[in-house]
Amino acid sequence: MAIDHLDGRILVLLAREPRIGVLEMSRRLGVARGTVQARLDRLQSNGVIQGFGPQVDPAALGYPVTAFATLQIRQGQGPDVRAHLAGVPEVLELHTTTGTGDMQCRLVARSNADLQRVIDRVVGFDGIVRASTAIVMENPVPLRIIPLVEQAAADSDGV
Amino acid sequence: MAIDHLDGRILVLLAREPRIGVLEMSRRLGVARGTVQARLDRLQSNGVIQGFGPQVDPAALGYPVTAFATLQIRQGQGPDVRAHLAGVPEVLELHTTTGTGDMQCRLVARSNADLQRVIDRVVGFDGIVRASTAIVMENPVPLRIIPLVEQAAADSDGV
DNA sequence: CGTACCGCTGAGCATATTGCCCAGCCGGAA
DNA sequence: TTCCGGCTGGGCAATATGCTCAGCGGTACG
Numbered sequence: 079m080a081i082d083h084l085d086g087r088i089l090v091l092l093a094r095e096p097r098i099g100v101l102e103m104s105r106r107l108g109v110a111r112g113t114v115q116a117r118l119d120r121l122q123s124n125g126v127i128q129g130f131g132p133q134v135d136p137a138a139l140g141y142p143v144t145a146f147a148t149l150q151i152r153q154g155q156g157p158d159v160r161a162h163l164a165g166v167p168e169v170l171e172l173h174t175t176t177g178t179g180d181m182q183c184r185l186v187a188r189s190n191a192d193l194q195r196v197i198d199r200v201v202g203f204d205g206i207v208r209a210s211t212a213i214v215m216e217n218p219v220p221l222r223i224i225p226l227v228e229q230a231a232a233d234s235d236g237v
Numbered sequence: 238m239a240i241d242h243l244d245g246r247i248l249v250l251l252a253r254e255p256r257i258g259v260l261e262m263s264r265r266l267g268v269a270r271g272t273v274q275a276r277l278d279r280l281q282s283n284g285v286i287q288g289f290g291p292q293v294d295p296a297a298l299g300y301p302v303t304a305f306a307t308l309q310i311r312q313g314q315g316p317d318v319r320a321h322l323a324g325v326p327e328v329l330e331l332h333t334t335t336g337t338g339d340m341q342c343r344l345v346a347r348s349n350a351d352l353q354r355v356i357d358r359v360v361g362f363d364g365i366v367r368a369s370t371a372i373v374m375e376n377p378v379p380l381r382i383i384p385l386v387e388q389a390a391a392d393s394d395g396v
Numbered sequence: 397c398g399t400a401c402c403g404c405t406g407a408g409c410a411t412a413t414t415g416c417c418c419a420g421c422c423g424g425a426a
Numbered sequence: 427t428t429c430c431g432g433c434t435g436g437g438c439a440a441t442a443t444g445c446t447c448a449g450c451g452g453t454a455c456g
Contacts (some may be wrong), residue, residue, distance in 0.1 A: 080299060089293060096289040101413060110434045115415085126297040130255035130289050134248060134382045138285040139389045140239060146334065146341055160377040167388040172378035175305065177371035182305055183378070186385065212336035218319040219331035219342070221380075223293045226345065229326040230298045260442060269405045274444085 081126065084109065086231025088117055089127070093224050096130065136170070141186040143193050144214040147200060148179035155205025156180075162203045168196045179210075240285065243268065245390025247276055248286070252383050255289065295329070300345040302352050303373040306359060307338035314364025315339075321362045327355045338369075 081089070087107055091098065100118065104111040121127045136144070151159050156174070163169045163183060171184040185200065187193035193213070201209045240248070246266055250257065259277065263270040280286045295303070310318050315333070322328045322342060330343040344359065346352035352372070360368045 089291060093290045093293075096291070099413060111414095112435090113433055116432080124297055125294055128292040128294050130291055131252045132248060132255070132289055133287040134252075134386060135284050135287050136382070136385060138283055139385065140392075141385065141389075144332075146332075164378050167384035169378060170382065170385065171380045172376070173303070173305075173373045174375040174377065175371035175373050177369070179371065182371065182373075184380075210336070212334035212338065212341065214332045214334050214341075216333040217331070218333065219323050219328060221330045221343075223295070223329070225326035226295060226298065226300065226329065227293060230300075233299075258442060270443095271406085272404055275403080 080234045081121070081227070081230055082234050083231050084113075085117055085121060085126075086227050088114065088121070089227045090224055092127075093227075136186045141168070141188055143187040143190055144217075145185045145187070145193060145197075145211050146214065147183050147185055147197065147209050147211045149181040149183065149201075149206055150178075150208040151180040152205045152207050159203060159205045162205075163200065166196070166199055169200065185211075239393045240280070240386070240389055241393055242390050243272075244276055244280060244285075245386050247273065247280070248386045249383055251286075252386075295345045300327070300347055302346040302349055303376075304344045304346070304352055304356075304370050305373065306342050306344055306356065306368050306370045308340040308342065308360075308365055309337075309367040310339040311364045311366050318362060318364045321364075322359065325355070325358055328359065344370075 104114045163172050173182045175182050187196045263273045322331050332341045334341050346355045
């Protein structure tokens with residue numbers, strides 16, 4: 079669960095050059111191939127590395143509009159709402175949260191006009207009381223993990 | 238930019254079994270290896286596939302708490318705020334949005350107590366007027382792309 | 397109607413990588 | 427002192443890769 083400096087370097091290297099092989103990694107890191115392989119196995123079985131799925135850009139798929147919707151749910155309807163939202167392809171992500179909203183979800187759409195269709199589909203369900211939507215304009219920091227990995231590696235070093 | 242059915246099957250297959258090789262894919266899909274390779278090259282140069290970076294779980298790294306923060310920015314301070322937030326490792330993602338908030342960011346922390354430290358660091362910057370935070374409890378729909386890919390493939394088929 | 401182009405096929409080749417094995421070495425824990 | 431887990435460096439067969447080629451069908455266009 080705690081990662082050491084070598085784990086951190088492996089993750090960073092992997093994030094920067096995903097197509098790299100174990101052999102090449104061992105060369106770059108200056109350790110034996112078996113070591114890198116063992117570390118990778120450990121990281122995967124620990125769940126630190128969940129997988130190497132392709133990172134697909136919704137915009138390139140024809141869905142250039144992203145929005146966040148905050149939903150208020152009628153008491154006791156949570157499970158039904160989740161199932162409903164899970165069935166909408168344009169819902170990329172769903173969280174339940176504290177605060178005034180009960181759920182927060184990330185949507186994509188083909189256009190601003192299409193976003194209306196998506197929102198209608200999302201909120202067109204009995205358990206949803208209210209929805210407020212914020213359209214994303216820019217994405218100055220795309221989803222990233224490297225800084226956190228470096229932080230975690232440094233922490234375990236320091237300790 | 239529009240993907241056809243074969244592209245869709247490649248993406249879905251890749252998402253389900255990322256470690257699969259080009260040769261094995263061609264066998265499963267019943268097409269020639271060169272075809273799969275050409276499609277993959279095209280998908281990557283089109284930007285549909287942005288990469289194959291490792292999906293790292295912040296929780297397994299020791300950051301089990303996730304939160305969304307909505308920030309209000311002082312006029313004209315946008316660029317400075319972005320640079321500031323980009324320098325905080327616990328900021329995994331940042332968007333500028335329409336609506337009452339100006340920015341929306343995803344944070345992680347080692348604990349609820351640690352979240353206070355992260356928030357203090359995030360908002361401890363001159364250009365940020367106000368911040369409201371929602372802690373994530375559950376994540377019923379983790380970030381996903383397969384349903385959207387299937388939708389996009391079906392659309393291009395139907396058309 | 398003919399032709400050129402484009403994508404897919406099936407094959408071959410040399411090279412590189414993988415998965416797996418081993419013995420040896422080292423440092424920390426019991 | 428002894429045991430044990432992690433790292434090393436090597437070797438092995440099997441496999442995948444990157445690349446090339448000619449052939450074939452459909453489509454767009456002159």
